[in-house]
Amino acid sequence: MITLFRYNWIVRDEWFELCKQIPNKELLHKRVGGTGSILYTFFHIIDVEYSWIRGIQGKPDIQVQFEEYESLQQVKQLSDSWRNETHEFLNSWTSEFEKEVVTVPWTDEHYTKGEILRHVIAHEIHHMGQLSIWIREFGLQPVSANVIGRGLFKNNVPQTH
Numbered sequence: 001m002i003t004l005f006r007y008n009w010i011v012r013d014e015w016f017e018l019c020k021q022i023p024n025k026e027l028l029h030k031r032v033g034g035t036g037s038i039l040y041t042f043f044h045i046i047d048v049e050y051s052w053i054r055g056i057q058g059k060p061d062i063q064v065q066f067e068e069y070e071s072l073q074q075v076k077q078l079s080d081s082w083r084n085e086t087h088e089f090l091n092s093w094t095s096e097f098e099k100e101v102v103t104v105p106w107t108d109e110h111y112t113k114g115e116i117l118r119h120v121i122a123h124e125i126h127h128m129g130q131l132s133i134w135i136r137e138f139g140l141q142p143v144s145a146n147v148i149g150r151g152l153f154k155n156n157v158p159q160t161h
Contacts, residue, residue, distance in 0.1 A: 009083060058102075131143075
C-alpha cells in the first residue's frame with residue numbers, strides 16, 4: 001500500500017512543480033467544480049491525508065486554516081512536513097492493522113484501517129482529475145496519472161524506500 005502513497009506523493013510534487021508557472025492569484029481563483037480553487041484543492045488533499053493517518057493512529061487531529069497557507073510554497077512545505085510522519089507510519093504497517101476497526105473524532109462511523117488507507121489513496125487520485133481539467137484552462141498539459149515508469153517497481157517488486 002505504501003507504493004500507492006509514494007505514487008500520490010510523486011504526482012503531487014509534479015503538480016506543485018507544474019503550478020509554479022501559474023500566478024498565485026490564479027491558484028486562489030474560485031473555479032467551477034471541485035473544492036473551489038487549485039491551491040485549496042492541494043491543501044484539502046494534504047489535510048485529509050494527514051487527518052486520517054493521525055486518526056487511525058489514535059492521535060488528535062491538527063486543525064489548520066487554509067488562510068495560513070495561501071501560497072504554493074507554503075502548501076508544499078505543509079505537504080513535505082506532514083509526509084514524514086505519514087511515511088513513518090506506513091513503514092510500520094503490518095497485515096494485522098488491515099482489519100483493525102477504528103473510529104475518528106469527526107464521525108461516529110467505524111472503519112478498518114485498511115479501508116481508510118484505501119480511501120486516502122483514492123481521494124487524492126480523485127482530486128487530481130479535477131486539477132487536470134483546470135490546468136488545461138491555462139493551456140498546460142496535466143501531470144501524467146501513469147503509475148508505470150515512475151520507478152515505483154523494480155523487477156515487479158514495490159520499492160518501499
